[in-house]
Amino acid sequence: MHFPRAAVFAALPFLASALTTGDRHRGYACPAPVLNVTAVFGPGLSAGASIHFASDPDFNTTTVQRYTPWHQPTFQVTIKPSTPEDVQFIVKTANKYHVPFYATGGGHGGDAKSNTVHNAIDIDLSNFQENVFDAAANTLTVGPGISFGDFQKNLYDVGKFVPTGNAFCVNMIGATLGAAHGPFQGLGGLGIDRLRSVRLVTAAGDIVTASDTENSDLFWAVRGAGANFGIVLSATYEALDAPNGGNLVQADFQYDGAANYSLWQLLQSWDTTYPKEMGLTITAALVRATGKVSLTSSMTYFGPQEDAQPWIDQFLSLNPVRWQNQTMPYYNASAAQAFGTGANSCRKGMWNSHPSAAAKVTNPETYMSVLNQYAKIMTDRPWLTGIMFLQRFNTTVTQSVPKNKQGVYPGRDFGTLIMINNFFDGADHDADVYQATAPLRSQLAATSGFGKLQTYINYAYGDEGPAVWFGEENLPRLAKLKKQWDPKNKFGAAYPIPF
Structure with a gap:
């Protein structure tokens, strides 16, 4: 009770x-x-x-x-x-x-x-449901009980938007503390780039505000390493005007295994031309009934149909086995993606591990090879269901933010996020799944354009280390702040700061 x-x-x-x-x-x-x-x-x-x-x-x-x-x-x-x-x-x-x-x-x-x-x-913290737009200040303040979907709907209703992540059910503040990559970052940057202040409870039990003008060092740390510094009670974001009346084009394309090279080639062709209005999620999985892979591309274009059509046409040139195109309010796109199956990403209770990597260039040969290897790994393990999951974003705005406004997060040049998303039957198979799939992450990292493993902290497996999570150059300052604000290490078990 x-x-x-x-x-x-x-x-x-x-x-x-x-x-x-x-x-x-x-x-x-x-x-x-x-x-x-x-x-x-x-x-x-x-x-x-x-x-x-x-x-x-x-x-x-x-x-x-x-x-x-x-x-x-x-x-x-x-x-x-x-x-x-x-x-x-x-x-x-x-x-x-x-x-x-x-x-x-x-x-x-x-x-x-x-x-x-x-x-x-x-x-x-689910009781903290604050979700208030201040028209005079052009800000939205939310509590830690608010999801991306709640957040987006409130802003849509007043003709505004703030960049968020992809799945509508994910907690807005929690994702922001890592950075909040997502499909709208080409227009507005990362979620942390629109963050203006947080109110949090420290390890000592004090309530403090952190912003550019109050506890500014703490505010720097919150933007990328926030889970190490307190329990955020509320966060305030500055809003942007929503393009196209807040409506976007959402298009899905399903391909058979024959596209397991041409799709990656298409992605590579956009390495220097990717539009700021577009977000893209590609999922690839083994279809057990056929023993072959299937790939699904879901794109959003935050603009009118006529501007989105040239990009849609490029997907159509790869001969999808089915596709659909619709216009909708941007807050509906998460659930509607992948032919209406986007809500599956919000299922809970499944045993899930996920080695991941980030990239700034596309290597079609590596992606094709990794997918084929992953399909073989699943074929050999009937209890393993896996998805090769890839997200693609424009990074122009994220990289243009002045250094003194960036916060901790080191991944502003991450154009692509790739996850090997494993679902299986429990702890008995943990070691086997890790040993089988971690090498795939290494292959992705080797041709990522970084020359080493990089990944988005919110997608991190947990074994990458603080230099990957926070950036090597940020560790001395973070360690000093950790000693100041959390000397007994009450926070940050998932991705700890060494001090």
Whole structure:
């Protein structure tokens, strides 16, 4: 059951009776809890806050569930704060009792290091639903309970946009802390480029604001390494006018395996001409019924049909087995992509690992070879379902941002993001999947134009290291700030800053 503030003074059993070694929902596994969490935390929470146990019948529907159980943290209990003061109190109380805590926004994290967090307090931020457009300031301020889709719809209604990532269900603030690559970055830069301030709870439990004029060093660190520095309660973004009345062209093309070279050649031909209005996602997978690969390209063009048509024609020249073309509000494009299957990217509960790489040039031979190898890996493993997932963006705006406005994120020249997206049946196959697919990442990195592995931190597997996540040149400054703001290393388990 969950316990609102009003119920905490009743006689309550110790947590040991509510959680057992059999409780495995979203990583709950704590055979020897040390606190009566309800008694310790309950009296200091607001009336709107609540405490949730994994044994509650409605637990899976009343708390945010993690996107994947792969390498997940383990929790003693979930607490859903309702006010900023609740978050402060949880952090300070957890510190007092030496209990780790872990904030959950949309639950879309998936990395190799989060399982270093054990028996933590899960701070579920889904109650923070602020989503307010200030017309006078031309800004939108949102809480950590707001997804890309919520964010986009509010802006669309007032004729505005801010660059976001691709999947409508992903948490806006969580993605921004990594950078927020996405299909609209050619027109507006990365999500962090439109960020103007954040309000966060620090490791000490203080509420502070970070912006260009207040705690500016912290604001620099938040833009690319934010998960290492606090729990963001709200973020304010400066909006841009939406092109074409906020409507875009969305087109999908499906190809059989015969396109597993010509499609990559087309992509290569755009290495120096890729339009700023276009975003592109390509997925390639093994069709088990036929034993052959199939490829799907989904493009968005933030402009009128006549401007998009020359690019559509180039896809059509590759003879897709089917295709479609439609115009829609930009906030609908995520779900509509890939012939209306875009919502599949929001499914939760699947065991998922994902070695990834970034590129600034396209190598058709490598992409063709990697896809063929990946198909063979899946053929040999009936329990493995995989997708070679590629996203392509224009980088003109991202690279033109002045150095003093860029924040930490080192990947402004990442024109292409490539992920080997593995879905399989559990931990018993982790080592095999990694050993089979990590070499594919290495091959992609070798011909990426960087000469070494680079990847987007929000897509990172977790073994790449801080120089890849944050940029080698940024590490000394980050280490200094980490010592200042989080000296006991309360945050950043997934992608830690060495200090």
